[in-house]
Every structure is written in C-alpha cells, then in structure tokens.
Amino acid sequence: MNSQAEVIPYELPAWTEAAHDDRAVHFRRSLMQFRDQFAQLLNRYPTSAQHSMELDAVIDAYTAFVTNTDHELLWTELMQPSSVAEELTKLAAELRASSSLCVGIAEKYRALKLLSGHTEGSDYFHHVEASIGEPFGSFPLTSDSTVIWIGSGAFPMTALFLARQTGATIIGIDIDAEAISLGRKVVERLGAGLDIRLELAPAEQLPEIGKATHLIFSSTVPEKFELLDQLHACTGRQIVAAVRYGNGLKSLFNYPMAAVDERKWRLAEHVSRSGRVFDLALYQQA
Template sequence: MITLIHLETRLRAFAEQFGKLAVRYDQTLKHSEELETVINEYSRFVTAPDHKIAWDMLKQVELEELEPLIHQLRHQSARCVAIMEKYRALKLQDGEVQIADYFKNIEECIDKEFGRFQVTSQSKVLLVGSGSFPMTPLLIAKRTGAEVVGIDIDAEAITLGRKVVETLGAGLNIRLEQLLLEDLAYTKQATHIIFSSTVANKYDLLDQLHALTNEQVVVAMRYGDQLKSLFNYPMKETDRRKWKLVDNILRPDDVFDIALYQKVL
C-alpha cells in the first residue's frame, strides 16, 4: 500500500518535472519526448487503482496538508497538457502522427461524452478550450457530421489548431475562434457544449452561460475529483436556480469524468 510519504515524494517529483518542462517550450520539438513521457506517467499515476484506494484512505488532515501541492500540480499539469498539444500539432506539421496514451484516453471518451443526449448530424456543438490539437472537434465532426465550433483563449492554440483541422479534418464542419462565449453568436444556437477539464474557471463560465444559451442545451463538464483532481479542475456546486446535474458519467480507467447539466427552466 502506498504511504502518505511515498505519495508526497512522487507528487513533488512530478511538480519539479512539470516546472522544468513548462519553461522549456520554445516552439520547437526539442523537449517534446520528455514532456510526453512525464504526462503519460502522470496519467497512469492518477488512474492507478491502488493509488485510488490509498488516496481514498487519506485522512482529512493529510489531505489538507497536501492541498497546496495538489493546487500546484493541477495548474502545472494543465499547462503541460496544453504544451503537449502544441508539440503534437508541430509534429503533425512535420508529417509525424503519433498518439500518446493521453490522447487515446480522450478519444475513447468521446463516444460516452453526452450519455443519453447523443450528438446527431443536426447538432451544434461548442467546445470551450479546444487546444492546439483539437481532437474533440475532429472526432465529433467525423463521427456524427455535426457542426463544431471550438474556442480558446490562447492565440497560438487557435493558429496551430486551425492547421491541424486543415490537415486532418478536410471537409468537416469545424471552426476555431479566439473569442469569449459572450462574443460568439453560436453560443445561443449550441445544442451541446463541452468544457475541457483543464479550463480553470469552467464553473464561472457555466454560470455565465445560463443567460447566453437556449433552453435545450446540454453541457458536458469534464472534471476530476479526489485522486483525479491532481490532473483536473474538480466538480463544483452550481446555482440550483440555473443548472441541474442530469448525469454523472464515471470513467475509472480514464483521466477525467463527465458531469452533464441541463437548464432549470
């Protein structure tokens, strides 16, 4: 059984590696292999069943002790995953297509994303935090024929993402924009909205979305609690007058889970 000391030592080692690798990104592929290795190790760490058991047995006081480190790792790993997507986009430009474990994980999740609220060819899907390698828009558009719009606050992610879509998604109805939800006319038309798990303010944005969306919209909030909160921003309570939780899709083998919300009418 993994002890608190062992856990803390592993986590501090990850924090040190993430810290180093994040500042090394220089728009080349020089440090890509190293980052990919650490992210894959980290993905395995947060999904390992024995780590989950050990984590669930931690006492409240032990968790409180770890809290600053958990916050730091969540922030650092989000940054490093965004960089890993940049590397993957740059590799594609170099003609190299490679799917790391983390990406397989996301790809496998897409079929389950909306539970009983399936995406059809008539759906209008909006992704908040589309990233530099927009797998979610590509897979949804390819599998369902739906229109997909992705937004991101990072200009480089939009530029790289558009090149990826040009290369892998020719003929698909995908648009990427560096726009805020309130400045995008599509927000009102969207039937399905997905939040990337590593968007830090996703629950503030969900609250804001209540006034910006139509009555039928379904929101898939990717999140991670407990052990998975090391790699994801966790689930939060919503304003009960605005959003109700209609499903909670738990995926033990995957890095994040999915909470589905509908509007309280």
C-alpha cells in the same frame, strides 16, 4: 491556455502522521517529483523535439499515476481530515495548474509534429481519445447539432471525432492565440469537409451561442463552472452542457466538480469512467 503562467514552488513540511507508512512516503515523493518536473518543463518551452519527448514521457507517467486504483485508495485514506490532507490539498492545486499547462504545450508539440509529417501520440492523448466516446450520454449529437467546445487547444481531437462521427457543427474556442492557430492547421490537415471552426473569442460573443445545442468544457479549464453559470443567460432551453472534471485523485490532473446555481442548472446525468483520466457531468437548464 496560457503556457507562460508562472508555477510557484511549494515545499511540503516533513510528515509525522504518515511517516510510518512507506506507501504514503513514496506517494508524497512521487507527487513532489512530478511537481518539480512540470515546473522545469514549463520553464523550457519552446525548445526542441527532445524536450517534446521528455514532456510526453512525464505526462504519460503522471497519467498512469492518476489512473492507478491503488493510488486512488491511498489518496482517499490520506485525505481524511488532518494536517497531511491540508498539505496534499495545496500540492494538488499546484500540480493541477502546472500539469494542465503542460498538456496544453504537449498539444502544441503534437500539432507541430503532425504538420511536419509525424503522427505518433502519447498515452495521455490515447486516454483522452478513448474517453470521447459518447460525450453527451443520453443526449446524443446529430447532423443538426451545434456544439461549442470551450478550451479546444492546439490539437482539437474532440472536434474532429465528433464532426466526423455525427456531422454536427463544432465551434471550438480558446484564449490561447497560438493554440487556435495550430488547431486551425490541424483541422485543415485532418478535417477536410468537416464543419469545424476555431475561434479566439469568448463563448458569449459567438453568433451561434443562442441556438447551440451542446457545450463541452475541457477538464483543464480552471473556471469552467463560473463560465457555465455565466452562459446560462445567453443559451437556450435546448442546451446540454458536458463538463469534464476530476475529483479525488483525478483532481491532480483536472479541475474538480463544483456546485452550480440550482436555479439555473440541474445535473441531468453523471458518467464516471474508471481507469480514465477524467469524468463527465451533464447539465440542463433548470
């Protein structure tokens, strides 16, 4: 993840169609406030422990906002075809990008805290950890499984959980060198004896890609469906790909589901998680 990506401010024009609805006005103002907070937090990294606490507080508030069922109903109502929906779509794209970058930064702070002897977490990370569960639904891992996790980040909690629970081999990759460096130190601290490796490399260049049994795509990887398409050629028929995503209100925090080439991949299973920050789609080769 590139924490230095620029977030371009976007100003919503005054609404007319929903101005009569106090809930809609409050909803819009909340999104704009989150947008501004994320932009400020991105511009201040890296700084201090105080900044880390502020970042966690904003991410936790955003998590609560995105997983609120009343907000989901209002989002559905506001996203009916109209100029309001068009403007919300643009704002959602910016929030999705900036919040994903902020999560990457929060993972780095969490790793640094762990390495300095502090272990407190945030509500967002508790949501993610609670959502790990059985990430492959009807296609469980065993000690013979090899998992490639795309977008492993600086605090590879999924890798640690899965390796500890199943004995599987976990290979995490990321495009962020700082995240890989911190993630390796976290694994050294928390995953002694576990078969986990973190690499700064594309998935297709891993020696294990052809024999891998499972793929995981982080919900904050923007191009995950493009990568899934590309990896069809170098993965085997045994592969099961778990794609974390978020549609509807959850798309404020996750890159949404996209169409796949049905000649390459078929949707084998779908796991919707009410009250969780992302959902899961499982694919097999067609």
